[in-house]
Amino acid sequence: MSHGIEALFRAERARVLATTIRVTNGDFELAEEAVQEAFAAAVEAWRDAVPVEPRGWLVLAARNKAIDAIRRRVKLRQIVAAEEPAEPATAATELVAVPDDRLRLMFTCCHPALAPEAQIALTLRTLGGLTTEEIARAFLATPATMAQRLVRAKTKIKGARIPYEVPEASQLPERTDAVMRVIYLVFNEGYAATAGDAWIRRDLTAEAIRLGRLLVELLPASDGRAEAMGLLALMLLHDSRRDARTDAAGDLVLLEDQDRSRWDRAQIDEALALVPPALVGGAGPYALQAAIAALHASAPTAAETDWPQIAALFARLAQRAPSPVVALNYAVAIAMAHGPAAGLPHIDGLEPQLAGYHLWHAARADLLRRLGKLREAGAAYREALRLVGSEPERRFLERRLAEVTPASAR
Amino acid sequence: MQYLCLIYDNEKIWADLSEAESGRLFGEYMQFTQDIKASGHYLGGNALQPVATATTVRVRDGKTTTTDGPFAETREQLGGYYLIEAKDLDEATRIAARIPSAKIGSIEIRPVMATPDA
Structure with missing residues (x-):
């Protein structure tokens, strides 16, 4: 099979399948078989030239294969002719607009x-x-x-x-x-x-972004679509940092330490255009998270990050979708905007909900470290290390613990 | 398509209800049954006597054994059922959600197997 046809099949498969499932009345297995047969038939039939409307060709072929299969089943069960599936409209005019x-x-x-x-x-x-x-x-x-x-x-x-x-x-x-x-x-x-x-x-991640794009494209204009734009923007922004978030050894690089020139600018620009309509259209949880990620993406350096604005967005997110983790992020944003002494009481207030969560201890340790309370910071890092699951995070916490531990105590 | 809505709730909750409360719940059941008869979704239904009256029967190697009680000991018991007609699972779910016991117990929706020539 030529590369061109293979790529075309890959691009069209979901659409052809989606329409064929409608023909088979929700029978996924039967539709998948019919689409497979239609692709096999296309490889034969398109040997010399690909038709002008390849999608229409494939949809029609798959539909005919599915109807053949249904007819065979119907015959097997000897059900009266009156119950046979209705003859599909095969007029060429219908193919011009294959429904999505x-x-x-x-x-x-x-x-x-x-x-x-x-x-x-x-x-x-x-x-x-x-x-x-x-x-x-x-x-x-x-x-x-x-x-x-x-x-x-x-x-x-x-x-x-x-x-x-x-x-x-x-x-x-x-x-x-x-x-x-x-x-x-x-x-x-x-x-x-x-x-x-x-x-x-x-x-x-690429597949999720593709599905997010598809949802934005297909949903009718409504609040739901605005939030889908928020989700797409959020994924694009996270993913734009994929090359900068680990170092050569595979260790995590914190947002503030990342080489911002390695962020995917085209992807950030695409996402930044989606954030305003997502916020205007309802400001749901994905839109708010996207807006926060957009502020990080727009800051030329970590020091120039608009933390007051980020804290305000986390406060809105906490109203819209309250959770202890959102509250923790709000507390961290407050600490970044107004200093570690301002953030610490917010963090301490979350102890009942988050005492078993390693990132709560890590965030607390970080504020204590910046306040110069090294002994307390060390205790908090040790508690975070006791709870941490992933190896790169463990290595990061161990480095920080070493920084706050006096050489004599090591 | 036919769906059997199996009503599971805790018999103890029913037993502990005050007369006024259980009277209100029975009233809701009567209203619900009337409503789905009027809308054409109702095919049948019954309330069952408590599991204390249940008997389980098994046949193994041709030998029939009966035991006292329901097949499974669970916190919620099968208390009754409705057989309904609905166009798809979404419609069946909407109807099942209106069964009064959905608020105190749970409803299991089971599609009825289509038998050829039936």
Whole structure:
């Protein structure tokens, strides 16, 4: 198969599949087989020339394969002719505008009646270009386990009749949140984790950004779309720092110590344009986090970061989506804006909720260190080290602990 | 498509309700049943007697054994069911959420298996 056709298949697969699932009335397995057969037929038929409307060709071919398969099943069951599927409209005019069914595919893949890990797997398999083996590798599962998870999800969609449609207006905000949650989980799986295959993790962040773009493109203009823009901006901004956030040894480099010339400027510019409409359109949790990330991205140096503004945005985020971790970030922003002595009481106030969280101890240790209270800082670093999970973070905390520990005490 | 909505709640909660409270809940059940009959979703339904009256039967190697009590000891017991007609899982979920016990227990929605020629 030529590279051109292979790339075209990769680009068109989700769209062709999304429309074919509509033809098979929500039967994912049958639709996947039909799309596979349509691609195989295209390799034969396009040997000399690719048609003018390759997408239309593929959609029609897949639909015909699916209808053939349904007919065969119907015959097998000897059901009367009256119950046969309606003849599809094959008029060429219909092909000019192939409907885009990917949005309903997104909503069905992220339906709350499916287990969260199944939502992620199904989204990556059907809307993303990842194979079952790649998804298994990314989530540290065996291919057999992942294949089983996908089959179980598809069986439930068909058996319980999970609808293949964009939800009605009353449910749209909640269901859009569910889609965004899946996309952001995929992103974080690729971005935050330091274990596993680096290449496949880069693939996950790229896939999440692609899905985020798709959601912005397909959602009707509404508050939900503004928040989807916020999510896309947030992912673009985090990902723009991918090359600067680890050093040659694979150790984490803190935001303030990163070489800002290695940030992806084009990606930052794209994200910065998305932040104002996301804020105006509702200022949801993703939009607010994107606005915070945008302030970091816009600061020429760490020292010039607009911390008062960041603290104000964290305060709004704490109202909108309260959580102890957001409160911790607010406290850190206050410390950066008004000095460690101003931030410390905010941090100390969070002890009941966050005493088991290594980053609470690390943040507290950092403020104590900057206040010159080295003995207390050392105790806090040791507590953070006791709780930390990831190796790069452990090495960072050990370096800091060494800095605050007098040579005689080592 | 047909869905069986299995109503699980804690019998003890029902037993502990005051007469006025349980009367109100029964009233809600009667209203709900009337509503889904009127909207055409109702196919059938019953409340069950308490699990104290349950018997479990098994046949192994041709031998029938019966034991006292339900199959599984859980905090919530099967207390009744509705058989409904709904166009898809979303509609079934919306109907199940209106079953009064959804507020104190939980409703399991099970699609009924389609049998050919049935």
